[in-house]
Amino acid sequence: MTQSDVTRTALHGETRLPVDTDVQLAPYTTLKIGGPADYFVRAPDGASLDRILTACETLGVPVLVLGGGSNIVVSDRGFRGLAIKVETPTSLRNRGSIVHEDAHGAVIQVEPGCQTAGIARWTAQAGWSGLDWACGIPGTIGGAIAGNAGAYDGDMKGVVKTVTFWSPSRPGSDSLPSRVYTVSGDEMAFGYRTSRLKTPGSGVVLGAQLRLGRATPTELQERIDRFETSRRSRQPTERSCGSVFRNPSGLYAGQLVEQAGLKGHRIGDAQISSLHGNYIVNRGTATAHDIYALMAVVRNRVLLDTGVSLETEVLLVGDWSTDQTSVRDDSASASPEGAYQDARTRPDVATTGGSEPNG
Numbered sequence: 001m002t003q004s005d006v007t008r009t010a011l012h013g014e015t016r017l018p019v020d021t022d023v024q025l026a027p028y029t030t031l032k033i034g035g036p037a038d039y040f041v042r043a044p045d046g047a048s049l050d051r052i053l054t055a056c057e058t059l060g061v062p063v064l065v066l067g068g069g070s071n072i073v074v075s076d077r078g079f080r081g082l083a084i085k086v087e088t089p090t091s092l093r094n095r096g097s098i099v100h101e102d103a104h105g106a107v108i109q110v111e112p113g114c115q116t117a118g119i120a121r122w123t124a125q126a127g128w129s130g131l132d133w134a135c136g137i138p139g140t141i142g143g144a145i146a147g148n149a150g151a152y153d154g155d156m157k158g159v160v161k162t163v164t165f166w167s168p169s170r171p172g173s174d175s176l177p178s179r180v181y182t183v184s185g186d187e188m189a190f191g192y193r194t195s196r197l198k199t200p201g202s203g204v205v206l207g208a209q210l211r212l213g214r215a216t217p218t219e220l221q222e223r224i225d226r227f228e229t230s231r232r233s234r235q236p237t238e239r240s241c242g243s244v245f246r247n248p249s250g251l252y253a254g255q256l257v258e259q260a261g262l263k264g265h266r267i268g269d270a271q272i273s274s275l276h277g278n279y280i281v282n283r284g285t286a287t288a289h290d291i292y293a294l295m296a297v298v299r300n301r302v303l304l305d306t307g308v309s310l311e312t313e314v315l316l317v318g319d320w321s322t323d324q325t326s327v328r329d330d331s332a333s334a335s336p337e338g339a340y341q342d343a344r345t346r347p348d349v350a351t352t353g354g355s356e357p358n359g
């Protein structure tokens with residue numbers, strides 16, 4: 001029996017879920033790029049997610065939590081550990097359950113694997129306001145909460161009442177009885193595209209309650225239509241991973257890229273969108289290395305032109321050591337900040353952001 005078989009058997013024993021080995025991650029990302037994970041499991045709900053995370057901690061297996069894969073780039077060499085695909089039963093994918101409803105609005109309970117856009121539409125149809133901005137955001141509620149997703153002057157911070165999450169360490173108090181905690185939205189440290197759960201390894205969303213206001217479904221649908229029209233004119237339809245760089249304070253990363261004359265710039269099949277400078281699209285067979293090299297070109301050019309050092313927004317997963325070396329050898333350009341081994345660290349957090357869809 002190989003070490004891989006031993007670990008797979010142990011993971012299966014602890015989680016009671018099917019665990020696969022050597023699973024390509026590209027299909028689980030919106031860019032459709034990325035190599036294999038050593039192990040792969042589907043978490044059908046928050047309770048099994050809790051079980052899997054505890055098993056990984058016991059066995060010392062590194063973890064990658066995958067929602068919709070809409071804000072990550074996985075290295076061509078993949079991920080050495082267990083990729084957990086957070087899922088939700090079909091009946092709950094695009095709807096939550098009502099905790100409380102009155103004339104002023106509602107509180108709803110959502111699973112981590114619920115589709116953010118589906119929940120936004122469901123709430124608008126019910127006449128609950130507060131999530132209409134999210135109708136065009138790919139991915140899951142868990143990913144949206146961890147990254148405080150937002151657009152058009154709205155964000156998750158504005159609607160989160162409580163979050164239940166798995167934590168590898170006890171936040172604050174030794175007297176807390178277990179590894180699963182429920183905190184209020186105020187305790188989530190939400191900021192511009194960040195929260196206390198943003199850093200990989202800091203905790204995993206198992207569920208949340210959202211507090212929504214009241215508006216008519218017609219009014220909400222009109223807002224959704226406006227946002228969709230705006231997105232269609234500004235957002236590429238090709239495969240992408242959303243905003244690549246964070247908006248520097250008071251600036252838009254997309255505008256800096258455009259001013260640097262890089263819109264449409266291409267390495268292999270990776271291209272800076274001609275529609276939006278902060279999107280890199282996969283025109284067909286782009287590799288993670290192509291994306292990485294293009295990010296390095298952007299950072300380098302914007303730094304030279306403006307003195308602004310762009311921070312990476314998208315999560316770079318896995319091993320990028322040879323990409324870093326070859327990018328340096330090719331062009332002596334700066335590597336994209338935030339590229340790291342093993343998805344453990346993130347760049348520092350800025351505190352401001354724009355109201356544009358994804359900068």
Ligand SMILES: Cc1cc2nc3c(=O)[nH]c(=O)nc-3n(C[C@H](O)[C@H](O)[C@H](O)COP(=O)(O)OP(=O)(O)OC[C@H]3O[C@@H](n4cnc5c(N)ncnc54)[C@H](O)[C@@H]3O)c2cc1C
Pocket residue numbers: 030064065066067068069070071072086112116136137138139140141142143144145146147148149150151193197198200203204205206235240241242243315356357358
């Ligand atoms: C076309 C397009 C448009 C976009 N527009 C916007 C926009 O307007 N505004 C915006 O904010 N974003 C936008 N994004 C980015 C992305 O959709 C959001 O960041 C989204 O909320 C990510 O959710 P996800 O489930 O896909 O997360 P993933 O990409 O799967 O993961 C992103 C990070 O969240 C972590 N994560 C995932 N699930 C959990 C969980 N349950 N608990 C803790 N951590 C978790 C992952 O480990 C990873 O670190 C866009 C992306 C695309 C492709």
